[in-house]
Amino acid sequence: MEWKNRKVTSMPELSSSIVFCFKPYFPCIMKKEITYSLLFIVIVLLISWCYTGFIFSTPDRIKFFVFIMFIPGSVALTLNTIRYKSLKEVFRPIISPIKIKSLLFSFLYPLLFIVLLAVIVLVTDMGTLNASKLKDLTKYPPLITFLVGFLLIFGEEYGWRGFLLKNLAEAKGKIVASLIVGAVWALWHGPLIYGLAYNMHMENPFLVMLIQMGAVFVCSIPFTYSYFLTNNIVAPMLFHFTWNFYNPLILGNIYRNQPGIIDGNLMVINGEGLGGLLLGLLFMIWFLKQFKKEEKELISPL
Numbered sequence: 001m002e003w004k005n006r007k008v009t010s011m012p013e014l015s016s017s018i019v020f021c022f023k024p025y026f027p028c029i030m031k032k033e034i035t036y037s038l039l040f041i042v043i044v045l046l047i048s049w050c051y052t053g054f055i056f057s058t059p060d061r062i063k064f065f066v067f068i069m070f071i072p073g074s075v076a077l078t079l080n081t082i083r084y085k086s087l088k089e090v091f092r093p094i095i096s097p098i099k100i101k102s103l104l105f106s107f108l109y110p111l112l113f114i115v116l117l118a119v120i121v122l123v124t125d126m127g128t129l130n131a132s133k134l135k136d137l138t139k140y141p142p143l144i145t146f147l148v149g150f151l152l153i154f155g156e157e158y159g160w161r162g163f164l165l166k167n168l169a170e171a172k173g174k175i176v177a178s179l180i181v182g183a184v185w186a187l188w189h190g191p192l193i194y195g196l197a198y199n200m201h202m203e204n205p206f207l208v209m210l211i212q213m214g215a216v217f218v219c220s221i222p223f224t225y226s227y228f229l230t231n232n233i234v235a236p237m238l239f240h241f242t243w244n245f246y247n248p249l250i251l252g253n254i255y256r257n258q259p260g261i262i263d264g265n266l267m268v269i270n271g272e273g274l275g276g277l278l279l280g281l282l283f284m285i286w287f288l289k290q291f292k293k294e295e296k297e298l299i300s301p302l
Contacts, residue, residue, distance in 0.1 A: 033171035036079055040164055041184055044075050049191050056195040068192060069152040072159025080163065093162030093233045094154075102229035106239035109222055113283070114246050117275050118262050121251075126275075127264030134261060136249055146241075153240045154233070160185055162233040165224055174228060174291040182220035186213040193255075200257040208267060212254070215272045218280035219243075221287045228291075247271040 048071050055061040055068075080090045088095075121127040141149065160181055168177035193212045197205035226236045247270070252260035254270045267273045271280075 031171045032083075033167040036083060037164055037167045037171070040072075040075055040079060040159070040167075044072050044159065045184070045188060047071050047075070048188055052191040052195055056199065059199070062195075062199055065192060065196065066152060070155035072163075072188070073155035073157070074159075076159040076163035093158060093166065093231075096230065096232040098232045098234055099230045102226060102232070102235035103238060105229060106226045106235045107242050109226075110239055110243040111246055113222075113279070114243075114250050114271055117269070117271055117279055118250050120279070121262055121264060121269045121275060127262045127269045130259065130261055130263045136261065141245065149241055149244065150237060153237050153244070157233040157237045157240060160220075161223065161227040161236045165227060166231075169228075173295055174224070175288055175295070178221055178224040178288070178291065181224060182217040185220050186217040189213060189216050196255050200255075202257055202267075211267060211274055211277060212272050215274075215277040215280060218277060218284045219272070221280075221284040225287050225290070243271070251275075 048068055051068055051071065052065075055064050077090065084090055118127075122129060164184065165177055165181045168180055171177075172180075190209055190213050194205050194209040197208040202208050223236050223239055226239045227233065229235060248254070248256075248258070248260055250261045251270045252258060252262070252264075252266045254266045254272050257266065259266070262269060265273075269275050
């Protein structure tokens with residue numbers, strides 16, 4: 001057959017082919033939301049893991065690890081553009097009306113969670129207060145840092161909450177969607193965490209990876225709650241920025257193995273360590289109960 005007569009398969013046709021192949025085994029994949037979610041998960045994980053392998057293959061490239069945050073959003077933007085062919089629909093996750101309640105929650109919850117964990121660490125003598133660093137609490141990031149930080153966070157939140165969570169929630173409900181997004185988010189972090197822990201010469205990088213993946217999983221549930229309050233990713237973006245700023249400042253930077261205002265074993269006291277995993281687990285249960293309660297109210301007769 002001549003090349004000029006061959007038909008090029010488009011992305012929608014590829015999606016339909018995947019649905020047809022798996023239809024006898026997984027009827028639920030008939031839903032477009034599930035199809036696009038599966039495509040997103042596979043593409044994002046493959047690209048991200050390959051990028052992680054690339055940057056850690058040479059020490060000089062490690063400084064570029066933050067750019068991995070652009071991958072989920074880039075894939076999601078591409079899939080939404082193919083699916084909707086409408087800029088309004090593509091950017092709906094960021095132009096939907098924002099509720100003040102969602103913004104307050106997205107700032108106060110991560111801040112209070114970190115402070116509560118810091119108090120627990122001090123009371124139980126798992127860490128000590130470094131008074132010389134208290135002045136850092138009055139410092140705010142420069143405008144350029146703030147803008148770059150939000151741009152990077154947009155790359156994650158548009159993908160995880162604005163695309164994957166939205167599609168899965170429409171197809172499978174809030175609880176299932178929240179758990180799947182949490183699991184995929186943890187898997188996405190895994191190789192990156194291992195690479196950073198190994199290159200920072202942290203003891204037992206594999207254990208570090210497992211603990212942080214668990215912390216990321218439980219932490220993802222309040223992120224989803226933040227999104228569901230308004231269906232706009234600005235709320236979880238604010239949550240993400242608040243967490244990324246105050247967690248390393250107060251409890252230490254676990255990615256760079258640097259202590260914060262509270263000094264101690266980072267893998268124990270950090271919000272993305274064992275302390276954050278255990279405390280976050282308690283709050284995760286409450287959030288999941290809230291989702292279950294909301295779903296019952298939706299299906300209950302008037």
